[in-house]
Amino acid sequence: MLRFGFRDPAIAGIGYQHIAWIALGVVTAAIVYFLNIPLPPLSSTLLNWQKKGTVFKYKEFDIFYIVEEGIQSDGSTLVLIHGFPTSSHDWSKILGRMKSQFSRIIMLDMLGYGFSDKPLDHHYLITEQADIHEALLTSLSISRAHVMSHDYGDTVALELLHRFNNRESKFQLESMCMLNGGVFPETNSLFGGQKLLLTPVLGFILSHFTSYRNFKWSISRVFGVETQPTSDEMMDFYAIIQRKNGNVVKSRLIKYLNQRAENKDRWVGALVQTKIPVHMIYGPSDPVNSRYAFVDQYKKVVPSPSITVLEAAIGHYPHWEDPTAVFESYKSFLQSIKKP
Missing domain, CATH: 1.20.5 (Single alpha-helices involved in coiled-coils or other helix-helix interfaces)
Known part of the structure; x- marks a missing residue:
């Protein structure tokens, strides 16, 4: 049988x-x-933030940006560059303080983030994000600016610095201040979820499976234990990421980690070679960039390193967790570089 x-x-x-x-x-x-x-509704906080801004066209894409008037009359400009995976709203807690130091403050949601377009089939490049910043400043007739950046934004800022060092920039970069970011690939630690998002095909599939619960669990890990966002703030982070299929493009955006490793000589080299004033403000309770490895590497690699290490409780989002300390550190940096 x-x-x-x-x-x-x-x-x-x-x-x-x-x-x-x-x-x-x-x-x-x-x-x-x-x-x-259903998309989570935008809170009144986010709606008010959206009302502050407008949109400009970069190629075929809509890019959301805000110009905030400061109280100085010297024509000085500060450009704020946000991190992954959030938006320009990250700067909302420090914005009011910064107005005391500048004539205007400019921030945009980079392509793939916040209220800007998030094309699903796009190859997101750090160099293009730098192009977008230069295009916006050109459209606003701004020829000089200071830059403050965070996380992903640090790498965009380093690309702008490379261009300035090599006389390829479209504006005069007057100073640069970075907040927690993987400036050095060798000191940057990846979570399991980030590694999965980087995996071809699997990352794209997993990016579709986003819920508030797993988002909250993931992002809360990068904040200090004592400086966690409130429930409303956490929901705002989630809501702005989810706009325009933002969860889906994360698997494409996160490939900046590969770009950072491939372009280490270009971007770390820019930091080593530059003659403009550069400062780092660092929250030490950061699982993405371990305290001792990062600080030691920064002091080892950067000539005449200028760095502020905040209180031990502060994590990966220092401008959200302790905006007062970040502002005071930045204000001291600005005072130190002012010409007599």
Whole structure:
């Protein structure tokens, strides 16, 4: 008597095909489910932030930006460059203080972030994000600016610094201040979720499975234990990321980590070679950039290193966790570089 089962190659092939189709169906159904979860509504805080800004065209893309008038009359400009995976709203807690130091403050949501366009099939490049900043400053007739950046924004700022060092910049970079970011690939630690997002195909699939619960768990890990965002603030982070399929493009945006490693000589080299004033403000309770490895590397690599290490409780988002300390450190830096 013939016996058929999965040990028979022909029957096994049919069986495995059925399993594969079932698995594909389950994944597809799950993606459809997650894509159809209603977007979280924008809070009054985010709506007011959106009302502050406007949009300019970069190629075919809409880029959201804000120009905030300061109280100085010297024509000075500060450009604020946000991090991954959030938006320009990250600077809201420090913005009021910064107005006392500048004539105007400019910030935008980079391509793929916040209220800006988030094309699904785009190859996101740090160099293009720098192009967008230069295009905005040119459109606003701004020829000189100071830059403060955070996280992903640090790498964009380093690209701008490289261009300035090599006389390729479209504006005069007067100073640069960075906040916690993976400036040195060798001191930057990745979470398991980040590694999965970087995985071809799998990262794209996993990016569709975003819920508030897993987002909250993930982002809370980079804040200090004592300086966690409130529930309302956490929901604001989530809501602004989710706009325009922002969760889906994260698997493309996060490839900046590969770009950072590939361009280490270009971007770390810019920091080593520059003659303009540069300062680092660092929250030490940062699992992304471990305290001792990062600080030691910064002091080792950067000539005449200028760095402020904040209180031990402050994590990866120092401008959100302790905006007063960040402002005071930055104000002291500005005073130290002013010409007599």
